[in-house]
Amino acid sequence: MNEADAGLIPVTILTGFLGSGKTTLLNRLLKEPSLAGAAVIVNEFGAVGLDHLLIEASEEQFQLLDNGCVCCTVRGDLVETLKALHRRTAEGELPQLSRVVIETTGLADPAPILHTLIAEPELASRYRIAGVVTTVDAVNGPATLERHAEAAKQVAVADRLIITKADLADGWTVEALERRLAALAPAAERSLVADVELETLLDAETLAGEARADRIAAWFDKAEQSVHDHAHECGAGCDHHDHDHHHDHGRHHGIQSYSFVIDEPVEWSAFATWLDYVAALKGEDLLRLKGLVCVADDPERPLVLHGVQHVFHPPVRLDAWPSEDRRTRLVFIVRDIAREVIERTLVKFAGVRPAGPQAPERHAA
Numbered sequence: 463m464n465e466a467d468a469g470l471i472p473v474t475i476l477t478g479f480l481g482s483g484k485t486t487l488l489n490r491l492l493k494e495p496s497l498a499g500a501a502v503i504v505n506e507f508g509a510v511g512l513d514h515l516l517i518e519a520s521e522e523q524f525q526l527l528d529n530g531c532v533c534c535t536v537r538g539d540l541v542e543t544l545k546a547l548h549r550r551t552a553e554g555e556l557p558q559l560s561r562v563v564i565e566t567t568g569l570a571d572p573a574p575i576l577h578t579l580i581a582e583p584e585l586a587s588r589y590r591i592a593g594v595v596t597t598v599d600a601v602n603g604p605a606t607l608e609r610h611a612e613a614a615k616q617v618a619v620a621d622r623l624i625i626t627k628a629d630l631a632d633g634w635t636v637e638a639l640e641r642r643l644a645a646l647a648p649a650a651e652r653s654l655v656a657d658v659e660l661e662t663l664l665d666a667e668t669l670a671g672e673a674r675a676d677r678i679a680a681w682f683d684k685a686e687q688s689v690h691d692h693a694h695e696c697g698a699g700c701d702h703h704d705h706d707h708h709h710d711h712g713r714h715h716g717i718q719s720y721s722f723v724i725d726e727p728v729e730w731s732a733f734a735t736w737l738d739y740v741a742a743l744k745g746e747d748l749l750r751l752k753g754l755v756c757v758a759d760d761p762e763r764p765l766v767l768h769g770v771q772h773v774f775h776p777p778v779r780l781d782a783w784p785s786e787d788r789r790t791r792l793v794f795i796v797r798d799i800a801r802e803v804i805e806r807t808l809v810k811f812a813g814v815r816p817a818g819p820q821a822p823e824r825h826a827a
């Protein structure tokens with residue numbers, strides 16, 4: 463931090479591809495005493511997102527941006543949220559703000575977010591960027607970096623790279639991933655999540671203010687260039703001609719999110735058979751599945767489900783429902799898998815018929 467930054471509120475961006483362990487790390491961080499005065503801004507897809515139920519922050523600490531992806535459609539909401547946080551703190555409505563952590567969606571490009579923080583005068587006079595922390599999943603990470611430009615970008619702008627799920631991968635895979643990360647982000651510090659010092663993690667910035675601003679400007683130019691290239695690829699057939707839409711359309715192409723709500727408790731053995739089937743058949747394009755499940759033999763204690771491509775993590779049983787709503791909710795983020803396909807398999811294997819869409823389907827961007 464340089465002198466000009468003194469007195470500004472540090473903002474850390476916590477990013478990483480879908481299911482790479484951002485929320486898990488954030489929940490660990492939120493238990494740190496030094497995070498007591500922090501505000502947490504979480505961006506999730508879709509009106510029926512579940513993250514806000516799974517993050518253990520106090521209501522006062524927590525701000526949700528759930529109307530799109532923070533790097534594109536809800537960037538304005540982020541600006542307003544940060545302005546309002548500052549105003550409410552100054553007016554004594556909220557306690558003094560020690561720092562802000564922004565958890566992005568798994569598909570976000572952090573560069574435009576950083577650019578916004580620097581370029582928006584009111585924000586730049588109140589907040590400083592404390593760094594970008596990117597989680598990379600050791601099991602899916604190598605393939606994800608090859609397949610998804612978003613993931614490579616999240617790594618490239620990182621100050622700190624946190625390798626998660628090394629406990630599920632062999633040593634050789636982790637070493638190969640480390641080499642790949644070193645090539646993509648030579649200046650970033652790398653550590654395994656098990657070795658992370660939580661106390662210092664959020665002050666991750668490895669570049670001084672000006673160098674960072676230059677680097678972000680360079681990234682932003684590249685982003686503009688890819689938008690421009692995309693506009694050419696799209697040609698006359700593409701009817702989206704405003705800048706932001708090109709930006710989204712180019713990067714989150716083919717990715718959709720949708721959710722299902724199931725009114726009745728489910729029989730776990732049939733439901734688990736359905737999960738196995740979906741993972742085996744569609745794993746590569748099933749970028750993320752999250753669920754809160756009401757199981758017939760223990761309806762008071764829901765199961766939390768996490769699927770990340772082919773990997774289904776062991777379900778975790780909560781002691782109680784996190785909100786009044788006790789129905790099973792499933793959120794999917796997929797590439798080119800139609801909602802009807804998932805719905806059909808739910809009926810066939812799990813024997814349940816989900817209620818109609820709770821919110822209009824939307825593209826994940």
Ligand SMILES: Nc1nc2c(ncn2[C@@H]2O[C@H](COP(=O)(O)OP(=O)(O)OP(=O)(O)O)[C@@H](O)[C@H]2O)c(=O)[nH]1
Pocket residue numbers: 478479480481482483484485486487513567568626627628629630655750767768770775776
């Ligand atoms: N074994 C193991 N599991 C992990 C680790 N980190 C996260 N997980 C599991 O991975 C799943 C997804 O973790 P999340 O923290 O929800 O990932 P996320 O990046 O917040 O996911 P999105 O918000 O959907 O992008 C959960 O089941 C976690 O328990 C890890 O280091 N080891």
